[in-house]
Amino acid sequence: MRRRRRLGAAGHAICRDRTSRGGAWRRPPGRPSPPAAPAGRLANSAAAAAASRHPDSMRLRLAPLLVLAAALVAGSPPSAAQSVLRTVASPDLSRLPPGQAAWMRETRASFDRTRGELAGEPLAQAYAVLASAYTRMGLYDPALTALWNAEQLAPEDPRWIYAQGLVAHARGDGATAKTQFQRALAIAPDYLPLRAALAGLQIQAGDLDGARKLLADHVAKHTDQPLPYALLGDIALRQKRNAEAVTQYQQALKLDPPATRLYRSLAEAYQGAGNAAAAAEARAKAGDVPVRLNDPLAQGLFGGPGLEAVEPFALDMSSAVFFVSIGRYAAARESADAALGRKPGDAGAIAMRARIDAAEGRIDAARQRVATALAAQPDNALLLLTQGAIQEMAVDDVGAQSAFQKAIAADPSQSEARLRLGQLLMRTGRPADAIAQFRKLTELHPNDGEGxxxxxxxxxxxxxxxxxxxxxxxxxxxxxxxxxxxxxxxxxxxxxxxxxxxxxxxxxxxxxxxxxxxxxxxxxxxxxxxxxxxxxxxxxxxxxxxxxxxxxxxxxxxxxxxxxxxxxxxxxxxxxxxxxxxxxxxxxxxxxxxxxxxx
Structure with missing residues (x-):
């Protein structure tokens, strides 16, 4: 039941803070939703959640991260890759409503004005934002060209390969989507939305055994996300293994109780297993809430900011979060250092950089970084929380407890500090003292069964x-x-x-x-x-x-x-x-x- 918690998990808090800061999201007037690819019977299943990456179809527990954002500052000298970039055609906008067409022209003009000042990774980010704008307008060809350019500029960054797969899927090209997802997965095998997207395509194509292996490999290492279990339930249901389907759906619902759409599939599994009473009970609970999946890249692609709304600092922070989540710590350090270069005193950037140090085993460096920041910001709850987590890793439970208590005093709603303090008290044999922390967690998050x-x-x-x-x-x-x-x-x-x-x-x-x-x-x-x-x-x-x-x-x-x-x-x-x-x-x-x- 318990999740393995490590310093450096995605998010501004170390692993479970329920809040996340995001930038301003400027949506174009009357923005249409991208069309969903044909899903057949998947429309009411978890596979539909994996196949349709539009953010409005997902229940996300964390606020969106600005992954698809442009860098508006000059980068390094032009690279060799820039000489082979393709021209992104300006498509016919006459079929768009006037407001959307005007917004698209403004976005393209903003890109054209800044393109000459950028190079390398910043230029790749700018192309990605342009692709996001075209994708949201349903203009997939120029979006794919822009993303291809982004990949040439940053070939080791799996985001742009994954994004090409998402756009290909949105236009109904499942074969290309599958190829791109497989390429990206080879670089970032632990990014669940990517693995789920590929599994969803395999399910749709009838490759159930391939999808099952893909998901089983993930849950063998990660057991805290509901979507893989829901997809495994879909596969078992299609293969007439109804008892296994019931078990998988129940596990998904345990991890995500509000996902009432799963009850439809659960009812079908019970019916197939010959349990009509249980099927009727599950059917009565069925609703429209899908399985949750936090996919910041897909959300940025289909609902991200316009180029003019981008803050480079947010780009650097979200990139650091992404690279930490897939275990690419060198890239995460680069992004975090870039964020610190823009805002040296920002507590979130300092905490992120310290967490990366700690995640890589540089405990003393992480301690020093946070201690220096706390000298200037002694009551900053995020820094105190980070200090406590680092002290725990250093086997200094007294110091960790003190830091967590200070973080809670600075921000009583800091759920991550309460969780870690409660766990520390349990680990050190003081359950009576842990009760107050866990009770407050249930008040802050009454729908979290784990609390x-x-x-x-x-x-x-x-x-x-x-x-x-x-x-x-x-x-x-x-x-x-x-x-x-x-x-x-x-x-x-x-x-x-x-x-x-x-x-x-x-x-x-x-x-x-x-x-x-x-x-x-x-x-x-x-x-x-x-x-x-x-x-x-x-x-x-x-x-x-x-x-x-x-x-x-x-x-x-x-x-x-x-x-x-x-x-x-x-x-x-x-x-x-x-x-x-x-x-x-x-x-x-x-x-x-x-x-x-x-x-």
């Missing part, structure tokens, strides 16, 4: 399981269909010695219902706990054995160890005292570590 799990774990570890059960039931009083919290309530009622017989019976009934919907490992474990709490030891042992078998089959050594702890307890007819195994990351969060060796 409720952290709160329950802290309360249980502190010997306050009755409080935890009451908290979960209060959530369910207002949201009785909140499936993830139902599972938490089942775990609390089944393990808390203060729970009543009626609460344990209700936990069993709720767990049976969840288990009928999904036999995923964690759901199975919650059901096993409820069975054991009601004296059904043999059934509890068998149910937990099924979860353990799933972990063995997937060669997941971590889950095997966790599931075996409860299996041994059930076999010995011993009811666990905690809602999760004692070594679960909720009780023992990992210490953040560098993502790469220092160069």
């Amino acid at each position: 409720w799990a952290q709160l329950l774990a802290a309360e249980a570890a502190a010997g306050r399981c009755a409080d935890g059960l009451r908290d979960m039931n209060q959530v369910l009083a207002g949201r009785p269909d909140y499936g993830f919290v139902i599972q938490l309530s089942v775990r609390a009622a089944s393990t808390c010695r203060g729970a009543t017989a009626e609460q344990r019976r209700k936990a069993l009934a709720d767990a049976e219902k969840l288990y009928r919907l999904s036999s995923a490992g964690e759901v199975a474990e919650a059901y096993a706990l409820a069975l054991a709490a009601n004296g059904k030891w043999k059934e509890a042992e068998e149910t937990q054995a099924a979860a353990l078998f799933g972990a063995v089959s997937s060669r997941d050594a971590t889950r095997q160890a966790l599931y075996r702890e409860f299996y041994d307890r059930f076999k010995a007819k011993q009811l666990p005292e905690l809602p999760w195994p004692s070594q679960h990351p909720l009780f023992k969060p990992e210490r953040p570590t560098p993502a790469a060796a220092a160069p």
Whole structure:
């Protein structure tokens, strides 16, 4: 359940701050949406989210990052690549509404005025912004030419290759889109939107096994995003593996509970598995909210700023974020240094550069950079948060705790600082102190089921399981269909010695219902706990054995160890005292570590 958190994850906060700063987005008057490529049955599935990259069709948890932005300053001398650039034709704008045509002419004129002053990477960025403008007008040929030029100027930058694939897909050229996505993936294999886009095309083309492998390779390393599981569910559904489809859709919904569109596919999977009652229940929950996917490049391409609205600093920062997200730290350092060159005192740029240092193992350099900045900005919450995270990596828990507390004092809504402080307190054996931090997180983000799990774990570890059960039931009083919290309530009622017989019976009934919907490992474990709490030891042992078998089959050594702890307890007819195994990351969060060796 827990996500591995490392310093240097994408975003202005170290890994989970719910806010992100973006530049001003100037949309052309009456901007049309780019046409969606034919999707057939994918229209109501997760594959449609991967195939259609238009930002208005996505539910994004983070504000858009300015990736497609122009550099309005002179760059390095012209490179050899500039001699082979193609002329971007000025298309006929007569078919556009007058307001859109005027906006497009203004954007092209702005590009033509600045093109001669730019070279190399800044010129590539300018071509990308021009391509964004043409794409938003549905003028795909000049957009592709502009992006081809961007690639020639920065051939190792996967963004412009990926963008060519997005535009090719928007114009209905799936073959070219696939080729470009494959080329970009070879450079940036960990960029999920790119992998999902390629998988979506493979699903549409009927290459289900190829798409399945592409997504399975991703979830083998990254388990915190809902879209890969949703796409795996689509593949299983098409291959008539209905039970597996149910499991994949349930995992996607666990990670993204508001994605109500998934319930349509889930209902179909249940129907195929012969569970008409579960299918009807899922169908009743179906809505129009798609699976979330944060794809800043696609959002910039289809809804980014005009050339005149660009701030070079935002370009540098967003580029640094992007390169960190795909593990290209040298490129990230360049972008962060460029941002610092423009705004030497900007806390966000300083924090980003320090995080890159820390992610590469240069802990002392990261510490010094932040300490120097804090001397001038002692109450800056972002800098204090960054200082705390670096201290954690340096195994200085006292210093980290102090920095996190100062960050919270400077900004009480700083969720990242509260999360990290709570995890630090859990890791160092102080769950009672962690409760307040996790409780505040649930107030700040009530729809984040993970926050409720952290709160329950802290309360249980502190010997306050009755409080935890009451908290979960209060959530369910207002949201009785909140499936993830139902599972938490089942775990609390089944393990808390203060729970009543009626609460344990209700936990069993709720767990049976969840288990009928999904036999995923964690759901199975919650059901096993409820069975054991009601004296059904043999059934509890068998149910937990099924979860353990799933972990063995997937060669997941971590889950095997966790599931075996409860299996041994059930076999010995011993009811666990905690809602999760004692070594679960909720009780023992990992210490953040560098993502790469220092160069």
